[in-house]
Amino acid sequence: MRSYPGDVLTQMREVSFSLDLPGIPLVLLHGFTENHRVWDKLLPYLGETFSVIRPDLPGHGHSAFPESIVDLEGVADWLAEFLYSLQVKKCYLAGHSLGGYVALAAAQKYPNLFEGVCLIHSTPLQDSAEKKENRVRAIEFIQEKGGEGFIRALIPTLFTEKNKVKHLEMVNQCLERALKTGDATLIRFLEIMKNRHSSLEWVEGGHVPVSVILGSQDNLIPCEFTANLMFNCSDSHVEVLHNSAHMGMLEEPQLIAKALSLFLAHKISSW
Numbered sequence: 001m002r003s004y005p006g007d008v009l010t011q012m013r014e015v016s017f018s019l020d021l022p023g024i025p026l027v028l029l030h031g032f033t034e035n036h037r038v039w040d041k042l043l044p045y046l047g048e049t050f051s052v053i054r055p056d057l058p059g060h061g062h063s064a065f066p067e068s069i070v071d072l073e074g075v076a077d078w079l080a081e082f083l084y085s086l087q088v089k090k091c092y093l094a095g096h097s098l099g100g101y102v103a104l105a106a107a108q109k110y111p112n113l114f115e116g117v118c119l120i121h122s123t124p125l126q127d128s129a130e131k132k133e134n135r136v137r138a139i140e141f142i143q144e145k146g147g148e149g150f151i152r153a154l155i156p157t158l159f160t161e162k163n164k165v166k167h168l169e170m171v172n173q174c175l176e177r178a179l180k181t182g183d184a185t186l187i188r189f190l191e192i193m194k195n196r197h198s199s200l201e202w203v204e205g206g207h208v209p210v211s212v213i214l215g216s217q218d219n220l221i222p223c224e225f226t227a228n229l230m231f232n233c234s235d236s237h238v239e240v241l242h243n244s245a246h247m248g249m250l251e252e253p254q255l256i257a258k259a260l261s262l263f264l265a266h267k268i269s270s271w
Contacts, residue, residue: 016062017055025091026050029099033178035061045257059185076106094118104199124199135194158246206234211263215244
């Protein structure tokens with residue numbers, strides 16, 4: 001694949017992205033505090049089947065964060081407008097963590113644009129009461145002391161204990177990207193994630209094929225519970241990474257690419 005960095009100016013303001021050609025459009029949405037570079041290790045394993053579009057979410061990387069975006073539906077609008085600006089009429093969508101929440105919101109609001117959704121270390125459920133309380137505490141911490149301490153505490157917990165030692169450079173690169181995320185963006189997205197609604201009923205309805213890739217050592221998205229949840233959904237597929245926590249695209253990129261390709265393989269024949 002050859003990567004083409006770029007940016008576009010839409011009604012939702014500037015969006016930074018990377019486009020890898022050629023093939024069928026596949027949009028990869030990074031998670032909270034990340035940017036499009038988190039997918040770098042995945043690209044060599046995707047082959048030439050897809051045109052991979054990797055935008056920086058609002059407020060992340062070099063993308064602007066319009067004041068009009070106050071919820072996931074607003075981020076879904078932002079994503080749809082970005083894709084329309086690239087003249088993408090239909091595509092596949094994969095999102096990591098926060099990116100998965102955005103993917104589900106976008107697929108519900110723009111069903112004709114997305115042919116399939118893959119959730120990577122993500123869930124269709126809304127936050128539990130405990131998790132909402134944790135987000136409130138995080139917001140208060142950032143408001144009082146700034147985001148650096150929050151990020152330095154968060155990033156190491158996203159990796160397995162083994163990978164934190166074996167791939168320390170990888171963890172530090174993730175930390176370096178996260179530290180570039182402004183406090184205002186941290187707070188706004190913590191609020192957006194806290195207030196999001198469950199998408200489970202929509203997923204259960206089988207409106208769009210949904211795949212879920214989970215890490216068996218993930219402290220944020222409980223693997224067994226989420227897997228059992230998805231097994232009850234029609235037209236869904238579950239893959240478990242046994243040597244990953246919350247960052248499979250860095251910890252086991254080859255297996256993430258394989259699971260993603262297998263999920264999409266029988267769907268692209270009619271493209």
